[in-house]
Amino acid sequence: QVQLVESGGGLVQAGDSLRLSCAATGLTTINTYNMGWFRQAPGKEREFVAAITRGAARLYYADSVKGRFIISRDNFKNTVYLQMNNMKPEDTAVYYCAASLRYGTLRREGEYDYWGQGTKVTVSS
Secondary structure, eight states, X not given: OEEEEEEOOEEEETTOOEEEEEEEEESOOXXXXXXXXXXXOXXXXXXXXXXXXXXXOOEEEOTXXXXXXXXXXXXXXXXXXXXXXXXXXXXXXXXXXXXXXXXXXXXXXXXXXXXXXXXXXXXXX
């Protein structure tokens, strides 16, 4: 069983940077999991943001964040990160970390087996 805990959210201004962390706790390490970040803005459906494969060989990004966000992982620390740069008001959302044992696109919610509770990010203009 994997338990995921996000942190690092907060209120920032447009153009600022923020780094989110996702710590995995429990009996299992994240080494065997593909990891992803999703977000849900007020009144909208949850959407894919970024994903990273087990060995970090492949990174995937939504077009809306490509070139601004960077996903990374530290398997020794059991932690995944999302570095968000040049943030925009439209990045305002609750950000969720997720873990997947499956092989797939890693862009769909249904591919993930475990989810965190989310951390709120607000970007003011």
